[in-house]
Amino acid sequence: MGRAKIRVLIVDDSAVVRQTLSDVLSGDPEIEVIATAGDPFVAAERISEEVPDVITLDIEMPRMDGLTFLQKIMSQHPIPVVICSSLAEEGTQSALKALDYGAVDVIAKPRMGSKKFIEESRTILCEAVKAAAGARLLPRKPGRVVEPKLTADAILSPATHAMAETTEKVVAVGASTGGTEALKVLLEALPADCPGIVIVQHMPELFTRAFADRLNTLCRITVKEAQSNDTVLRGQALIAPGNHHMLIKRSGARYYVEIKEGPLVCRHRPSVDVLFRSAARYAGQNAVGVILTGMGDDGARGMLEMKQAGAKTIAQNEETCVVFGMPNEAIKRSAVDKVVPLESVAGTMLAFAR
Secondary structure, three states: OOOOOOEEEEEOOHHHHHHHHHHHOOOOOOOEEEEEOOHHHHHHHHHHHOOOEEEEEEEOOOOHHHHHHHHHHHHHHHOEEEEEOOOHHHHHHHHHHHOOOOOOOEEEEOOOOHHHHHHHHHHHHHHHHHHHHOOOOOOOOOOOOOOOOHHHHHHHHOOOOOOOOOOOOOOEEEEOOHHHHHHHHHHHHOOOOOOOEEEEOOOOOHHHHHHHHHHHHHOOOEEOOOOOOOEOOOOEEOOOOOOEEEEEEOOOOOEEEEOOOOEEEEEEEEOOHHHHHHHHHHHHEHHHHHHHHOOOOOHHHHHHHHOOOEEEEEEOHHHOOOHHHHHHHHHHHHOEEEEOOOOHHHHHHHHHHH
């Protein structure tokens, strides 16, 4: 007998969107759409009849908005939820709240457009549903209160060795499903003078800016969405903008990032492999690689190249991952120096960077 299909419930107030999502998901042999619903009240009836493996959920709906319904699901009957909303494309705070409330992933609704765009949307949507089906729903942790950044931290760089030296460390981080919460835990634990960090998190376009801005308010370090030619600085994390690849480059003693368009790599744009391979090439033994929770194998090959180039590498352990796919693939390739729980990633990273 073949493997059971992933049963999906689609919740969206637009009949056209429900049909489009149903057609896209049903076209994947591993997925079965068991029902659709025009609002959360109808969705609740469908769930009482048959519990799905995954729910795709819009945010803007009549009678009850998607965020309220999401909170009810997570408090009463936790089911993996993928937010599929035009608000994700606009990078609004509502999409960020959805992740706080327990959504596994947030993706933009497929828009009608070129054949290439539709095919990429199909890949992203089906991959998100498959990742959600295998996700471990971890208990939500209360956020901690963070004191505002000191003015001096924002203006002054900590004392370092002469810039002419080439031993400045750079940390490359890759994450996918469950990564928004994992990155929050990692970055909140870092001191204001930590090594410069570059991050690829699989996310929709425009959403990464709101995500970076939110992390910037929570962390001692500065967090921003990367732009081409941004210098990799101590006490700062640069997050790759959605729908663009990010590479580390080097000019003398200065590391900087390049933002590029291009095809999907490992079914993603931005791709962790692209970032890690550039770190191997331009930073070598001065780099530290970190691979966090996520489905698939994006980053595994690049991390092996980093290790072969002399970099130190870290993977999040299975117990603390929402999805153990990406770290596990890197481990299977013998690309990882140390496997640690999420809470220990920051300390291990800092120790390697020393």
